[in-house]
Amino acid sequence: MLAGIGVSAEKYVVGTSADFPPFEYVEDGEFVGFDMDLIRAIAEVEGFEVEIRDMSFDSLIAALKSGNIDIAIAGMTITEKREKVVDFSIPYYTANQSVIVKEDSDLNLTVLYGDNNVGVQTSTTGDLWVTDNLEKKGILTGKVVRYDTFVLAVTDLVNGNLDAIVLDSPVAERFVDSHPLKEVGIIITGEEYGIVVNEGNKDLLNKINNGIKKLQESGVISKLVGKYFK
Numbered sequence: 001m002l003a004g005i006g007v008s009a010e011k012y013v014v015g016t017s018a019d020f021p022p023f024e025y026v027e028d029g030e031f032v033g034f035d036m037d038l039i040r041a042i043a044e045v046e047g048f049e050v051e052i053r054d055m056s057f058d059s060l061i062a063a064l065k066s067g068n069i070d071i072a073i074a075g076m077t078i079t080e081k082r083e084k085v086v087d088f089s090i091p092y093y094t095a096n097q098s099v100i101v102k103e104d105s106d107l108n109l110t111v112l113y114g115d116n117n118v119g120v121q122t123s124t125t126g127d128l129w130v131t132d133n134l135e136k137k138g139i140l141t142g143k144v145v146r147y148d149t150f151v152l153a154v155t156d157l158v159n160g161n162l163d164a165i166v167l168d169s170p171v172a173e174r175f176v177d178s179h180p181l182k183e184v185g186i187i188i189t190g191e192e193y194g195i196v197v198n199e200g201n202k203d204l205l206n207k208i209n210n211g212i213k214k215l216q217e218s219g220v221i222s223k224l225v226g227k228y229f230k
Ligand code: ARG
Pocket: 016, 017, 018, 019, 020, 024, 057, 074, 075, 076, 077, 078, 121, 123, 124, 125, 126, 150, 168
C-alpha cells in the first residue's frame, strides 16, 4: 500500500440497550461494560470500526431487520424464537435468571405466587419466563409490569412500587450490590448470550465468530471476565 493512501475500514452500527451492568451501561457519558469492550476488541482484530447506538432492548431486533443497525450486542440470549428472524454468533457468556426484592422485605421466592407485582424488561427472557410460567398459568395474580429499561424497574422496586424483579443473574448481582435490594432465588435457565446480525448476513457473522475465537484463544475474553466479574 502506498504511504498515506489507505482503504478506510468498514464501519458497522452496533445497537445495544445500555441498562444492563456490567455488560452495557453508561459511565461519564461513555458506553462501557463487558459487551462494549468485547465488540470493540472484535472490531480491532477483524479490522472494522463500530459506532454504538443505545435503544430499548425491545427494539433491537426490529432495528436489525430494518437495517438501522448492523450488529446487536446486549446480553441477548440465543433463543429458538429469535433464531427464526436473526442470526446469532457462537455463545460468549452463560447466565440464569434471578429474583430480587427490597433488602428489608420478608418476601422470598413465594413473591412469584399470588397477588404481587413483578417487574421485567419488555421482551427479555425474564419477561417470557414470567409470562409463560406464572402469568398465563394464573400462579401470579398480581401485575407483570413491563419496563423499557431495567434502570426504571430497579427504581420502582427501591421505591416500593414493585414487589420483585426477574432478570439475568449477573446483572441482578450488580444491582443488588449498588441498591438496597437482595436476591431471594435463582431460576436455572442456563441461557447463552450471542452477538446478533440480520438473518443471512454471513460475512459479518463470520467476522464476529472469528473475532470471538481469536479473543478466546489469546485470553482477552478471560481478561474481560476478570475485569467485570470479581
Ligand atoms: N438475556 C436476556 C434476554 O436476552 C436479557 C437481556 C437484556 N439486555 C439488555 N441490554 N437490557 O432476553
